[in-house]
Amino acid sequence: MKLLNYTSRYLAVLLLPLISVWAVLFYYALLDEIYDSLDDGLENQKFLMVERAAQDPSILSQHDPEFKKHVYNFTRIDASTYQNFQESYRDTLMYMLNEEDYEPVRIYESAVRFGEEHYKLKIITSMVEEDDLVQDLAVYLLALYVLLVASILVLNNLLLRKIWKPFYHLIAQLRSFKIEKNTPVHTGETRIEEFKILNETVDKLIRKSTDSYSNQKQFIENASHELQTPIAISINKLELFLENNSLTEAQVADVATVLENLDRLTRFNKSLLLLSKIENHQFHAEEQVDLNALTRHIVADFEDLIEHKKMKITCQEQGALVYGMNEDLAIILLTNLIKNALVHGSQKHTVKIKITPKAWQIENFGPTKAIPSELLFSRFKSAGHKERSTGLGLAIAKAIAEKYHLRLDYSFEGAHRFILRFPVLSSSKRR
Amino acid sequence: MKILIVEDEPQMLANMRQSLEREQYTVEAVSDFQAASEKIGVYDYDCVLLDIGLPDGNGLQLLQQLKAIGKHEGVIIVSAKDSLEDRLEGLDLGADDYLSKPFHMAELNARVKAVLRRRHFKGSTQLQLGNLSVDPESRRVQVDGEEVPLNRKEYAILMYLITNKTRLVTKSALAEHVWGDHIDQADSFDFIYSQIKNLRKKLEKATVQIASVYGVGYKLAID
Numbered sequence: 001m002k003l004l005n006y007t008s009r010y011l012a013v014l015l016l017p018l019i020s021v022w023a024v025l026f027y028y029a030l031l032d033e034i035y036d037s038l039d040d041g042l043e044n045q046k047f048l049m050v051e052r053a054a055q056d057p058s059i060l061s062q063h064d065p066e067f068k069k070h071v072y073n074f075t076r077i078d079a080s081t082y083q084n085f086q087e088s089y090r091d092t093l094m095y096m097l098n099e100e101d102y103e104p105v106r107i108y109e110s111a112v113r114f115g116e117e118h119y120k121l122k123i124i125t126s127m128v129e130e131d132d133l134v135q136d137l138a139v140y141l142l143a144l145y146v147l148l149v150a151s152i153l154v155l156n157n158l159l160l161r162k163i164w165k166p167f168y169h170l171i172a173q174l175r176s177f178k179i180e181k182n183t184p185v186h187t188g189e190t191r192i193e194e195f196k197i198l199n200e201t202v203d204k205l206i207r208k209s210t211d212s213y214s215n216q217k218q219f220i221e222n223a224s225h226e227l228q229t230p231i232a233i234s235i236n237k238l239e240l241f242l243e244n245n246s247l248t249e250a251q252v253a254d255v256a257t258v259l260e261n262l263d264r265l266t267r268f269n270k271s272l273l274l275l276s277k278i279e280n281h282q283f284h285a286e287e288q289v290d291l292n293a294l295t296r297h298i299v300a301d302f303e304d305l306i307e308h309k310k311m312k313i314t315c316q317e318q319g320a321l322v323y324g325m326n327e328d329l330a331i332i333l334l335t336n337l338i339k340n341a342l343v344h345g346s347q348k349h350t351v352k353i354k355i356t357p358k359a360w361q362i363e364n365f366g367p368t369k370a371i372p373s374e375l376l377f378s379r380f381k382s383a384g385h386k387e388r389s390t391g392l393g394l395a396i397a398k399a400i401a402e403k404y405h406l407r408l409d410y411s412f413e414g415a416h417r418f419i420l421r422f423p424v425l426s427s428s429k430r431r
Numbered sequence: 432m433k434i435l436i437v438e439d440e441p442q443m444l445a446n447m448r449q450s451l452e453r454e455q456y457t458v459e460a461v462s463d464f465q466a467a468s469e470k471i472g473v474y475d476y477d478c479v480l481l482d483i484g485l486p487d488g489n490g491l492q493l494l495q496q497l498k499a500i501g502k503h504e505g506v507i508i509v510s511a512k513d514s515l516e517d518r519l520e521g522l523d524l525g526a527d528d529y530l531s532k533p534f535h536m537a538e539l540n541a542r543v544k545a546v547l548r549r550r551h552f553k554g555s556t557q558l559q560l561g562n563l564s565v566d567p568e569s570r571r572v573q574v575d576g577e578e579v580p581l582n583r584k585e586y587a588i589l590m591y592l593i594t595n596k597t598r599l600v601t602k603s604a605l606a607e608h609v610w611g612d613h614i615d616q617a618d619s620f621d622f623i624y625s626q627i628k629n630l631r632k633k634l635e636k637a638t639v640q641i642a643s644v645y646g647v648g649y650k651l652a653i654d
Contacts, residue, residue: 228511229440232533236446239536242647243453243598249645256601256647263603266533283515301611304584308622328515 003164004156012149019148023141027134034128035106039089042108045072045123050112060119067094067124074119077111082118085111091127103129166190170202177206179213180279217276224273231269235262271392274332278399283326291321291330292355298335299353305342312350313342319357323422325404336397337362337418344416352415360420370412377408432547435476436460437467437493438509439485443532447480450536451543453597464488471497471504478505478546480539481526483517491517494524505546509534535604537595544594558593561638561653565593574637584609585630592641592651601648 001009049072053060060074067073077085087110093102104127112119161168166188173185185206187199238259242252277283299306299313306313323330341351345364354361377398401408407421434451438444439462448458459476461467464487471479471493479497483490494506508521511532518529527546530539548556548567558565562575570586572579581589587609592600602620609626627649631641642652 225511228532229443232511233440233442233446235533236443236450236536239598239601239604240446240449242601243536252645252647256645259601260603262533285515304610304622304626308625 004160007160008149008153008156011152015145015148019141019145023137027137030133031128031130035089038106038125038127039108042089042106042123042125045125046108046110046112046121049121049123053112053114057114060114060117067122071125072121072123074112074121077118077120079118081120082111082113085120087111094124096126103127163192166192166195166199170195170199174202179209182210182214217279220272221276221280224269224276227265227269231262231266235259235266238262268392271396275392275396275399278329278396278403281403283329283403286324286326288322288324289327289330291323291334291360292317294330294334295338295353295355295360298331298338301335302338302342306351309342309345310348311342311345313338313353314350315353315355317355319355321355321357321360321422323404323406329400329403333397333400333420334360336393337420340393340397340418341416358422358424360422361417362419363415363417365415371410371416373410376410432477433457433459433475434478434480434543435467435470435474435504436480437485437490438462438480438482440482446536447539450539454540454543456543464490464493467493468496471502472500475502476504477550478507478543480543481506481508483508483510483512483521491520491524494521494526498525503550505550507542507546535601535607537591537598537600537604538608540598541591541594541608560593560596560651563634563637563639565590574634577636579633579637581630581633584626585633588626588630589634592649596651596653599644599648599650605649 049059053074059070059072062070062074064070064073065075087108089106089108091104092107094105095101096103105124106127108121108123108125110121110123112121169188170185173187177183177185185202187203190196190199238255242255242259247255295315299315302313338351338353341362341364344366345351346366349365352363354363377394398408401420405423409419409421411417411419432455434456436444436447436451436458438447438460441462444460444462448460451458459470459474461470464485467481467485468488481490481493490508490510494508497504497506506526507528507530508517508526509530509532510517521529527549528542530542556567558567564573564576565571567590572581572586572589588605591605591608602623606620606623609623627641634640638654640652640654642650644650
């Protein structure tokens with residue numbers, strides 16, 4: 001859920017009880033005011049009646065207890081009742097001709113004295129219809145609620161969006177940020193303190209991580225370069241030593257073991273260098289590479305190894321796959337995938353390659369179950385302990401695939417399957 | 432044959448010198464740009480091994496200098512960089528070959544010999560070992576004048592062993608030379624053996640035999 005709607009949702013939920021409570025309070029306050037005003041009016045009527053009765057005593061004797069003719073009625077009472085009489089206001093129902101229904105009315109009962117005569121005076125007035133009032137109030141409040149929520153939404157989407165603009169700008173930048181691509185992040189100008197701090201912090205963080213990333217890359221590259229010469233010297237010294245001396249078999253075997261390990265170190269070092277070169281975009285030349293022909297060629301290179309492992313390799317070509325990329329990298333990519341299948345594939349099994357115009361796929365049977373692909377393509381995660389494996393082959397393949405926008409996926413369905421998916425415009429020259 | 436090594440790393444230089452002297456070449460060595468520049472200006476060499484990264488200059492400039500004064504030494508660039516650009520630039524400037532560190536001594540020797548052979552015999556020199564003769568140009572192999580058909584890999588193995596006939600050629604050096612860099616992460620180099628076995632069978636009648644050395648590598652045994 002988006003930040004803007006998130007606050008709107010909370011406001012909407014909060015507003016509902018707020019308005020309801022407010023409606024109840026408002027209703028009672030209103031009603032109280034209405035009663036107050038009605039009662040004042042009734043009392044005033046009483047004084048007017050008393051004045052009128054003084055001029056026209058006949059109204060004292062008219063008998064109209066049902067209030068058919070007038071809104072008032074005098075009833076004689078004795079003195080003791082008059083003494084103890086309590087003024088009262090009460091609600092009752094009366095049949096209204098216009099509404100054709102019983103409607104609430106307010107009755108005011110009071111006692112008055114004319115000379116020696118005492119009367120009870122009743123005055124009625126029509127009342128506010130409470131059910132109508134409640135209904136009206138409910139409708140208006142609902143309308144208010146809807147209006148409020150709507151205006152909050154509009155406000156959020158216009159005003160808040162404007163206020164949060166630097167924030168969304170930053171998020172969009174961060175989302176597309178890739179440290180290995182060194183894409184710059186431009187934080188926009190803002191007057192809001194918090195966003196300023198956020199921008200500055202992000203700026204600083206990115207600069208720091210980019211620096212340390214490139215330093216690290218530089219370090220790996222330099223270290224690999226610097227290692228080449230001492231390794232070369234050691235290998236050559238040992239080779240000369242092997243040639244010069246009449247050594248015993250055990251001694252030769254020992255020297256050979258050291259040489260083997262140095263070879264391994266060399267391969268490892270070269271793989272590291274290759275990885276950093278790919279990541280540093282040091283392979284520029286691109287051409288249309290015929291991956292069908294390349295596959296056949298590489299398979300032919302491996303035939304001795306295939307034969308030695310008593311394996312078979314089949315190549316099913318369902319179409320021509322041509323793609324614009326650096327040829328050396330194409331060779332390394334396919335070689336690493338084929339080599340991986342051969343090295344980890346079980347003996348006496350068949351490695352199957354399938355080429356379609358949009359994908360290149362290789363399958364091998366192996367002793368292990370499915371491997372989590374995030375481990376598979378990370379550096380130094382070699383399955384088992386193959387002595388000659390650097391654990392970098394698939395990481396290199398992945399790096400090359402990424403450089404050329406290919407998708408390299410791994411899946412396991414009885415067999416380990418690597419599939420390289422090419423973008424739709426596989427035969428058109430990019431850039 | 433006179434060879435000049437331009438290499439700033441003293442131990443590297445000592446190794447190369449020792450290895451090449453075993454092949455009876457006259458070896459001179461310098462370790463900086465200035466000295467190298469003076470040497471190539473004054474003397475003629477059959478082959479120059481040129482390190483690109485010198486402390487006081489770039490080896491490629493020495494190559495330009497060589498070409499500028501009209502010398503036609505065979506030049507092999509030796510570099511720790513193994514960068515495609517350097518390789519292409521070096522070959523464009525007229526270098527004969529490019530060898531990236533680290534390399535096997537057998538490989539260095541093979542490259543030097545190939546350059547010398549191209550320079551001095553225009554490639555057409557019949558190699559004769561016992562009753563075995565090899566014509567590098569036509570890639571024909573004969574035993575006692577009788578043609579022995581070899582496939583590409585068998586021929587490459589044989590040539591590599593002949594070139595390094597005084598040395599022990601390790602399996603790793605052989606695999607790298609014949610099968611290329613890509614094979615290097617294979618489980619083991621045991622797969623080499625089947626080709627060696629075939630080659631031995633084909634060379635049964637030759638006085639030259641391929642001897643295994645303690646399972647570490649191979650060496651030509653000439654009767």
